[in-house]
Amino acid sequence: MFASGLIAFPITPMDADGRVDAAALRRLVRRLVDAEVDAVCVLGSTGSYPFVARDERRRAVEAAAAEIDGALPLMAGVGALRTDHAVLHTQDAAGAGAVMGLLAPVSYTPLTDEEVETHFATVAGEGGLPLCIYDNPASTHFAISDALSARLSRIPNIVAVKSPSPPGPEAKDRVEALRASTPEGFSVGFSGDATAAETMIAGADAWYSVLGGLFPAPLVAFRRAVAAGDIEEARRLDLALRPLWDLFREFSGLRVVYAAARLTGLCAADPPRPILPLPAAAQAKVAEVIANLRGTLDPRL
Amino acid sequence: MFASGLIAFPITPMDADGRVDAAALRRLVRRLVDAEVDAVCVLGSTGSYPFVARDERRRAVEAAAAEIDGALPLMAGVGALRTDHAVLHTQDAAGAGAVMGLLAPVSYTPLTDEEVETHFATVAGEGGLPLCIYDNPASTHFAISDALSARLSRIPNIVAVKSPSPPGPEAKDRVEALRASTPEGFSVGFSGDATAAETMIAGADAWYSVLGGLFPAPLVAFRRAVAAGDIEEARRLDLALRPLWDLFREFSGLRVVYAAARLTGLCAADPPRPILPLPAAAQAKVAEVIANLRGTLDPRL
Numbered sequence: 193m194f195a196s197g198l199i200a201f202p203i204t205p206m207d208a209d210g211r212v213d214a215a216a217l218r219r220l221v222r223r224l225v226d227a228e229v230d231a232v233c234v235l236g237s238t239g240s241y242p243f244v245a246r247d248e249r250r251r252a253v254e255a256a257a258a259e260i261d262g263a264l265p266l267m268a269g270v271g272a273l274r275t276d277h278a279v280l281h282t283q284d285a286a287g288a289g290a291v292m293g294l295l296a297p298v299s300y301t302p303l304t305d306e307e308v309e310t311h312f313a314t315v316a317g318e319g320g321l322p323l324c325i326y327d328n329p330a331s332t333h334f335a336i337s338d339a340l341s342a343r344l345s346r347i348p349n350i351v352a353v354k355s356p357s358p359p360g361p362e363a364k365d366r367v368e369a370l371r372a373s374t375p376e377g378f379s380v381g382f383s384g385d386a387t388a389a390e391t392m393i394a395g396a397d398a399w400y401s402v403l404g405g406l407f408p409a410p411l412v413a414f415r416r417a418v419a420a421g422d423i424e425e426a427r428r429l430d431l432a433l434r435p436l437w438d439l440f441r442e443f444s445g446l447r448v449v450y451a452a453a454r455l456t457g458l459c460a461a462d463p464p465r466p467i468l469p470l471p472a473a474a475q476a477k478v479a480e481v482i483a484n485l486r487g488t489l490d491p492r493l
Numbered sequence: 494m495f496a497s498g499l500i501a502f503p504i505t506p507m508d509a510d511g512r513v514d515a516a517a518l519r520r521l522v523r524r525l526v527d528a529e530v531d532a533v534c535v536l537g538s539t540g541s542y543p544f545v546a547r548d549e550r551r552r553a554v555e556a557a558a559a560e561i562d563g564a565l566p567l568m569a570g571v572g573a574l575r576t577d578h579a580v581l582h583t584q585d586a587a588g589a590g591a592v593m594g595l596l597a598p599v600s601y602t603p604l605t606d607e608e609v610e611t612h613f614a615t616v617a618g619e620g621g622l623p624l625c626i627y628d629n630p631a632s633t634h635f636a637i638s639d640a641l642s643a644r645l646s647r648i649p650n651i652v653a654v655k656s657p658s659p660p661g662p663e664a665k666d667r668v669e670a671l672r673a674s675t676p677e678g679f680s681v682g683f684s685g686d687a688t689a690a691e692t693m694i695a696g697a698d699a700w701y702s703v704l705g706g707l708f709p710a711p712l713v714a715f716r717r718a719v720a721a722g723d724i725e726e727a728r729r730l731d732l733a734l735r736p737l738w739d740l741f742r743e744f745s746g747l748r749v750v751y752a753a754a755r756l757t758g759l760c761a762a763d764p765p766r767p768i769l770p771l772p773a774a775a776q777a778k779v780a781e782v783i784a785n786l787r788g789t790l791d792p793r794l
Contacts, residue, residue, distance in 0.1 A: 207575065241574050242601045274544055275766035276510065299541040299633050301747055301768055311767035331790070333634045353596050446602055465576035466612035467602055 194265040194292045195324055195352035196229025196397050198415040200404035201238040203449060204252050204403035205461035213250045214255035216459050220307060221259040221460070224285065227492075230398075230415070232256060233294055235269035237331050237492060238402045238446055242298060243270065243464040250284045257289025261270050270319065271296040275311050276438070282319025292440075294354065296326035299332040303354035316349040324352035326377035326384065342373040352379035354400045363390035385445060389430035392418050402445035406453055409492040432489045435481040443474055451478045456493070495593045495651035496625055496680035496697050498774040499716040501680060501705035502539040504750055505553050506762035511545025511784025513549045515556035517760050521706070522560040524759070526760040528793075529717070530710035531699075533557060533633045534595055536570035536586075538632050539703045539747055543572065543599060550758045558590025568675055571589040571620065572597040572627065576612050595655065596622060597627035598635040608642050617650040625653035629684065646675040651681035655701045664691035686746060687738035690731035693719050703746035711786075731791045736782040744775055752779045757794070 202224065204477050205216035219233070224232050234256045235241040235249055253268045259264050268285040270293035272278040278380045282293045295315055297308045318322050325344050329335040334357075336344070344350055353374065370380045381398030382391040388399045392415070404411040410429055417426040439448045446463060451470045453459040455478060469477065483491065486493045503525065506517035516533070525533050536550055538544040546554065554569045562568050571585040571594035574577040583594045596616055598609045617624050626645050630636040637645070637656075645651055654675065659667045671681045682699030683692040689700045693716070705712040711730055718727040723761045739745045742748045747764060754760040756779060763770050771779065787794045 211573065237602065240602075245544045268742060297767075298601070301538065301541075301764075302631065303767060304769070307769050314766075323644065330603065354673065398782060444602065463602075466598075466607050466608045466617070468605075468611060471607075 194231060194267070194322065195381055197399070198404050198408070198411050199231045199233050199267065199381070199398050200224045200229040200408055201233050201236040202238040202399065203459065203461065204235060204239040204244060204452060206240070206244070206248070206461050206464060208465070210245055210248060210464065211242065212244070212252045212255070213461065214251055216461065217252060217255045218259040220459060221256045222276050224405065224408050225260055225263050227412050229264065229404060229408050229412060231265040231267060232260060233269065233400065236294060237269070237328060238405055238449065240271060240464050241269035243465065246277070246280065246476035249281055250288050253288035253290050255284050258370040258470040265292065266290045267294055267324065269294045269296070269326070270315070270321070271298045273298050273300060275314050278311070278315045278384045279318045282315055282321050286320045290321065292352070293321040293323045294326045295323045296332045297336065298332050298333045303334050305337070308336070308340065309336060309343055312344050312350060313347050316347050316462045322349050322351045324379070325350060326362040327353060327355045329356065338369055338373045340354070341370065345374040345378050350373055352381060352398070354381050354383050354398070357382040357387040357391050359387055364394040367394045367396050386440050389414065389426065392421055393426060398432055402440070402449055403433070406458065407493045410490050412471055432485070435484065439478055439481060443470055448478055451475050452482060455479050456482065495532060495568070495623065496682055497702070499709070499712050500532040500534050500568065500682070500701045500706050501530040501709055502534050502537040502701065502703050503706040504754060504760065504762065505536060505540040505545060505547070506760050507541070507765060509544070509766070511544065511546055511549060513545070513556070513766065514555045514648045514762065516554055517762065518553060518556050519560040521760060522557045523779050524720070525706065525709050526561055526564050528713050530565065530705060530709050530713060532566040533561060534568035534570065536702065537595060537628060537701070537737065539706055540570060541672065541716045541765050542570035543745060547578070547581065547585065550582060550590050554586050554589035554591050555729040560734070566593065567591045568593040568625065570595045570597070570627070571616070571622070572599045574599050575770055576615050579612070579616045580619045582718040582784040583616055583622050587621045591622065593653070594622040594624045594783050595627045596624045597629055598637065599633050600635045603769060608633060608636070609641065610644055612650050613645050613651060617648050623652045625655055625680070626651060627655045628654060629658065639670055642660060642671065643646070643674040646679050653682060653699070655682050655684050655699070658685040658688040658692050661688055664688070666730050668692055668697050669696045672719055690715065694724055694727060704734070704749055707750045707759065707792045711791050733786070736785065740779060740782060744749050752776050756780050757783065779782050
């Protein structure tokens with residue numbers, strides 16, 4: 193199963209004109225390979241895929257594939273507002289070395305379930321890659337119901353779902369509900385770093401992680417603790433990261449990881465406009481939290 | 494004032510690959526000029542602007558400008574997810590003959606007020622066209638507060654706002670709130686055909702109309718009734734259109750006008766995928782409503 197374990201989402205370093213800095217992206221991806229994440233997904237929401245032009249998307253996938261060199265599975269965001277564009281992005285990603293596409297129902301005009309189902313069936317049929325359903329209503333403004341997930345999960349070539357993680361106490365029920373509505377062997381995973389830990393403890397297949405795309409070490413440790421059945425240690429790690437989760441909630445994961453990448457010298461890119469770098473006061477908070485975590489949790493942050 | 498009266502929003506006829514059918518668009522625009530709408534806006538949400546590539550957007554504006562030939566003001570949607578793209582679309586629209594740009598805060602990653610303000614200031618400063626603020630949270634997923642409207646309305650080159658119309662009984666208060674928060678001479682207008690009539694009766698400057706882009710006659714009659722102070726006649730016309738407003742609410746204005754354009758032989762285009770043509774049962778409802786209105790209200794529908 194490709195979509196399993198800790199799946200790390202790096203940012204896509206770009207200049208102001210949207211040109212991908214392939215060398216900077218490769219440095220971020222190298223860090224993820226070295227940390228032994230289970231898979232890398234470029235051009236997720238954290239990778240700003242809707243802001244990246246077709247040729248630049250292909251360059252980003254090629255750069256990541258070259259750096260990974262088969263060491264682990266590479267996923268790529270393939271979503272687009274137009275169905276034909278999503279098909280092209282998927283074909284491009286396949287040609288550039290990705291083994292799975294992450295497809296969100298990006299919307300402007302609100303979409304119906306039938307429209308989303310047709311969209312997914314078209315991309316799955318013509319794109320040439322296994323797909324993960326990307327359910328992220330906060331960005332796509334379309335919520336995939338369990339009934340729709342059930343239908344989508346039976347389309348050939350659709351093999352996984354990335355669902356928003358619920359509050360901790362509801363994690364077990366959400367995992368079970370998605371398991372019940374999808375076929376045997378279908379990968380059930382979650383995003384939303386602040387609450388995803390409990391879904392893994394409850395038996396989810398994958399954590400699609402924003403923080404894991406920049407600071408993979410503590411999340412790889414979490415993943416290993418869960419795999420070893422050491423839930424106490426897993427919860428300790430998640431709890432230690434809570435100051436970061438609070439910043440994600442306050443400013444969004446995207447803005448925080450851009451600030452953290454710059455503050456720690458890993459990457460000096462800014463998010464694509466109109467998204468602005470965090471204001472100075474917020475950056476100071478990010479710096480303080482990272483400094484504390486380096487002292488108390490993991491110096492590799 | 495450019496942004497005044499009945500501003501009609503035609504669909505953008507395109508083929509499955511997103512190529513604009515300029516001749517079909519000109520036929521739709523001709524109908525609007527002949528009906529004496531006050532202005533035409535191409536590439537609004539009804540014109541599917543987020544689905545239209547840069548070159549095709551320019552072709553659409555050029556086609557409309559050629560057909561209008563100075564008879565009335567031409568507006569064009571210039572919104573984009575990226576700030577630099579919105580600037581380019583605005584410059585293109587200016588070069589192609591538009592006299593005003595309609596700028597929405599299109600979002601994927603949810604935006605902050607500061608980000609939207611910077612986005613608007615950049616496009617207003619570099620785009621080369623007066624701008625209308627396009628507040629349409631149902632599509633852009635960003636709601637422009639009155640406080641933000643107040644700040645945006647003081648940016649040079651931002652001259653109008655298109656705001657979602659409230660339920661009828663709240664129309665007067667909304668018009669007054671927007672008047673109070675924007676400068677003297679700033680155009681306050683509304684969209685949302687099903688409830689926009691009462692905002693015009695309450696003194697709004699403009700009705701940004703989806704139906705007006707296909708069936709302008711009854712809305713021009715409405716506009717004239719309001720101008721003549723014949724509120725009873727204005728309300729009669731709006732009430733007569735209620736069966737259409739109900740369809741707009743049920744299926745969206747966009748899907749209904751595409752179906753109506755095809756059913757009445759005005760234009761055979763389909764909306765861009767993933768948006769699907771209305772199912773047969775819904776099309777039958779649209780046909781029935783139009784047939785009834787042709788008999789009871791206006792044979793030009």
